[in-house]
Amino acid sequence: MTWLITGGAGYIGAHVARAMAAEGESVLVLDDLSSGVPTRLPESIPLVHGSSLDGRLLKRVLAEHSVTGVVHLAARKQVAESVAQPTRYYQENVGGLATLLEAVAEAGIERFLFSSSAAVYGNPDVDLITEDTPCAPMSPYGETKLAGEWLVRAAGRAHGIATVCLRYFNVAGAAEPELADTGVFNIVPMVFDRLTRGEAPRIFGDDYPTPDGTCVRDYIHVADLADAHLAAARRLAGGAAGDLTVNVGRGEGVSVRELVTLIGEVTGDTTAPLVEPRRPGDAPRAVASAALAERELDWSARRGVREMVESAWRGWVLHHPEANRG
Structure with a gap:
């Protein structure tokens, strides 16, 4: 097997690429570097600079590297940005996927792993979200992920491609400090950023x-998420047919206040958070049932929330030395 990983220089993608390579899988990365960082990848993993919207490039890369499976992570993923720029999100997330699947089908590739999101569920009023929970996304981003799943399954049926869709819950942490999330869009780096600037963390509602x-x-540790990709890729490589869609989470809930308190313990900055009004669309509770992933992929999360925060903080301090005030 040779796996093409799109978006493999990103925060999650680099973890996936490294985890798969470390376990002996042959991988190469395609990334447009809009948010990816080349230095996240070791020199042993080839990096092609390009977009999944470039059909001609995709066909050349698939042929030249004799690719036999694809892990597709490349996508825009900011909810607020998707509300402001819906056409861009549909063009890049769904259009790029369609272009990639067309190239995959033409090349005769029979294994495809898609990076989806718990955003497909929207705001369900359930204790645990199972894969059978109705999907009702509340943002263009979530819509593109749900449409992406539909497209992946349809292409799989039409062209004999075995597929897996992984619905991520809230990703945090870092396997190594240099692989840490450099964006300030998710709650852990958002709190780090506020504390680094001497401001109180914010709780919305x-x-x-x-x-x-x-x-x-x-919350799921990014290293556990990478292991889930490895497990799914090996399921596909082992000859599994049809389609599979699974949640990737820990099956345990942590409140925002509990998380902010834990971040204070880890960083040593216990500044009391500011409570601000609710944000539109925030669900009171969103916790995965992870039973199907354990049964179908023989995978379960091994790392806890404290380990996520501690590893993320080491990465934050590496990239923001001013945050380490002793």
């Missing part, structure tokens, strides 16, 4: 129907 009034989320 403390009147939800949860034990402490703040939203409850399922």
Whole structure:
């Protein structure tokens, strides 16, 4: 097997590429470097600079490297940006996927792993979200991920491609400090950023129907997520047919206030958070049922939330030395 990983120089993608290569898989990366960082990848992993929207490039790369499987992570992924730029999100996330699947089918590739998101579920009123929970995305980003799943399964049926869709919950942490998330869009780096600038962390709403009034989320260590990709790729390589869609989470909820308190313990900065009004569209609770992934992929998360925060903080300090105030 030779795996093409699109978006493989990104925060999640580089973890996936490294994890697969470390376990003996042959991988190469395609990334447009709009958010990817080439130095996240070791020299042993080839990097092609390009976009999944470039059909001619895709066909050449698939042929020249004798690719036999694809892991597709390349996508735009900011919810607020998707609300402001819906056409861009549909063009890049769905259009890029369509172009890639066309090239995959033409090349006769029979294994495809798609990076989806828990955003496909929207705001379900359930204790645990299973793969059978109805999907009702609340943003163009979530819509593009759901449409992407539909497209992956349709192409799989039409062209005999075995497919897996992984629905990520909230990703945090870093396997190594240099691989840490450099964006400030997810809650952990957002809190780090506020503390580094001497500002109080923000909590959006403390009147939800949860034990402490703040939203409850399922957090997954990015290294565990990478291991889930490896497990799914090996399932495909082993000859599994048809399509599989699974949640990737820990199956345990952590409230925003609990997470902010833990971040204070890890960083040593216990500045009290500011409570601001709710943000539109935030679900009170979004926690995965991870039972199907354990059954179908023989995978389960091994790392806890403290390990996520501690590893993320080491990466943050590496990239922001001013944050380490002793």
